[in-house]
Amino acid sequence: MPAVFLLDKLRTLLPNSIKLATADIAMWSVRVFPEEELIVANAVEKRKKEFRGGRHSARDALKQLGFSSCSILQGSNREPLFPQLVSGSISHCDDFCVSACALSKDFESVGIDCEKVAIISPEMYSLLFTKNEILSIKQDPLILPILIFSAKESLFKCFFPLQKEYFDFLDIEITFDQKVGRFSYRQAPQAKIKTPTYSSFEGFYVYDNIHALTACYVVNNNSVGGIF
Numbered sequence: 001m002p003a004v005f006l007l008d009k010l011r012t013l014l015p016n017s018i019k020l021a022t023a024d025i026a027m028w029s030v031r032v033f034p035e036e037e038l039i040v041a042n043a044v045e046k047r048k049k050e051f052r053g054g055r056h057s058a059r060d061a062l063k064q065l066g067f068s069s070c071s072i073l074q075g076s077n078r079e080p081l082f083p084q085l086v087s088g089s090i091s092h093c094d095d096f097c098v099s100a101c102a103l104s105k106d107f108e109s110v111g112i113d114c115e116k117v118a119i120i121s122p123e124m125y126s127l128l129f130t131k132n133e134i135l136s137i138k139q140d141p142l143i144l145p146i147l148i149f150s151a152k153e154s155l156f157k158c159f160f161p162l163q164k165e166y167f168d169f170l171d172i173e174i175t176f177d178q179k180v181g182r183f184s185y186r187q188a189p190q191a192k193i194k195t196p197t198y199s200s201f202e203g204f205y206v207y208d209n210i211h212a213l214t215a216c217y218v219v220n221n222n223s224v225g226g227i228f
Helices: 003-011 025-029 034-040 045-064 122-128 131-137 143-163
Strands: 019-022 086-093 096-103 107-116 172-177 182-187 201-207 211-219
Touching: 003 019, 003 201, 003 211, 019 045, 025 045, 034 045, 045 086, 045 096, 086 143, 096 107, 096 211, 107 143, 122 131, 122 143, 131 143, 131 172, 143 172, 143 182, 143 201, 143 211, 182 201
Parallel strands: 086 107
Antiparallel strands: 019 096, 086 096, 107 211, 172 182, 201 211
């Protein structure tokens, strides 16, 4: 399944007010705003292409919200800096990039991640997965490791703007509801950082044999009107 079709599948799970966008692989070589190019001026070509693709896709998502084209600079922790009224997230892998944007009056934060489906070496399990997650991986050692990894990545991106700190992979434990394509999280037993609890958190995932996509959000409890 082409990644854009997988993205369409993810759209059906998320509220309509969260806008998703991608950038054609050809756009990865199209230069972005000069102030954005400065961010990757000393980066290798691969990093420059991924950065450009991500910025182009993010501007497409912003356009869907009614924003004009603008620079998306980078914070001290390399996080993308979206316009003040927007919650946003960017992700890319070798051949695909995706962005998610929503109005911050509706969503306190959003996170998204895309990964190529690949085998994660069992030698890495103890660095990435909790003991409970490792037990669950035995059910599907090909798909579940990359899904758990991706879910944590999207969750970290969602939580960073709210907490201003990144969690370790072993601080959070992921569980999946395969019937509805949702994931949830809880603080891991061996967590070193207290995991925040958001009652309005929702997480979703889709995958095929090539890519895995995860996305999550925290609803702004002060939101007025419907967000779906």
